[in-house]
Amino acid sequence: MSEGGAKPWDTDPILRVEHLTMRFGGLTAVDDVSFSVGREDITALIGPNGAGKTTVFNCITGFYKPTEGMLTLDADGGDPFYLERLSDYEINADARVARTFQNIRLFPGMTVLENLLVAQHNVLSRASGFSFGAILGLGQFGRAEQDAVDLARSWLDRIGLLPRADEAAGGLPYGDQRRLEIARAMCTRPKLLCLDEPAAGLNARESEALNALLQTIRETDGTAIFLIEHDMSVVMRISDHVIVLDYGKKIADGTPSDVRNDPHVIAAYLGVSDEDAQALEARP
Numbered sequence: 001m002s003e004g005g006a007k008p009w010d011t012d013p014i015l016r017v018e019h020l021t022m023r024f025g026g027l028t029a030v031d032d033v034s035f036s037v038g039r040e041d042i043t044a045l046i047g048p049n050g051a052g053k054t055t056v057f058n059c060i061t062g063f064y065k066p067t068e069g070m071l072t073l074d075a076d077g078g079d080p081f082y083l084e085r086l087s088d089y090e091i092n093a094d095a096r097v098a099r100t101f102q103n104i105r106l107f108p109g110m111t112v113l114e115n116l117l118v119a120q121h122n123v124l125s126r127a128s129g130f131s132f133g134a135i136l137g138l139g140q141f142g143r144a145e146q147d148a149v150d151l152a153r154s155w156l157d158r159i160g161l162l163p164r165a166d167e168a169a170g171g172l173p174y175g176d177q178r179r180l181e182i183a184r185a186m187c188t189r190p191k192l193l194c195l196d197e198p199a200a201g202l203n204a205r206e207s208e209a210l211n212a213l214l215q216t217i218r219e220t221d222g223t224a225i226f227l228i229e230h231d232m233s234v235v236m237r238i239s240d241h242v243i244v245l246d247y248g249k250k251i252a253d254g255t256p257s258d259v260r261n262d263p264h265v266i267a268a269y270l271g272v273s274d275e276d277a278q279a280l281e282a283r284p
């Protein structure tokens, strides 16, 4: 594990996870895990199958209520959001945490553009005041609707799908569907974007396009990215910070080069015993 002074993600975190524990009956899926997610970072959560990665995600995004622990999301100087106390709806709409899932969850029969408009239904519902004027497209609602279309089209432009705006989303190639899902999450203007295995099933070219998209989000949108990923080429190339879980516990936390050379991480991935890991660590 990396040692030394304070890391950038500790000095300016958007999210602090403290002593997170999640038990399912007798099984401890996540065991007293603490880490920070930096405001301007791409942070990766990695680990072998069953290590507890998705469970951590589900706690942060409100799908599970943690058994123990605090999840504090910074609120631009206002009162922070304590995510462990909020519903998944509040975490998304108020704390502005968006997520994607391991399996694609677009509406395949809707058009590409409609998928991005559906994502903005909270803003549109608020602007409508649920009124008759909204049905007629009047006043505030008319403007909000135009803003929603403009935002959706600007995202389609960024991911190169504007020419296919009116096609059914289900007919897009897999890599385009993955990037459309990320664009859909970004249409909610999140402060923290959580991506569950975004590179799963992508070929090398699609993976390249994904990397480029994530880097531009980090650089131009001011959205922190937190991702679970098995594809080490993606993790090592685009992450600023990598956290490694094994059997529910954090075993490493540092820069990509810190964790790449960590004997505990090597041992976890190769399935060697703790004793062998110690021997690896003791080697000059």
Ligand SMILES: Nc1ncnc2c1ncn2[C@@H]1O[C@H](COP(=O)(O)OP(=O)(O)OP(=O)(O)O)[C@@H](O)[C@H]1O
Residues within 6 Å of the ligand: 024, 027, 029, 047, 048, 049, 050, 051, 052, 053, 054, 055, 056
């Ligand atoms: N709802 C649940 N009920 C009971 N056990 C669960 C539940 N969700 C996860 N687990 C268990 O918790 C442990 C961690 O699972 P989790 O899905 O978080 O791991 P993971 O690191 O995301 O794995 P993978 O890389 O295979 O997706 C596993 O033993 C899993 O079977």
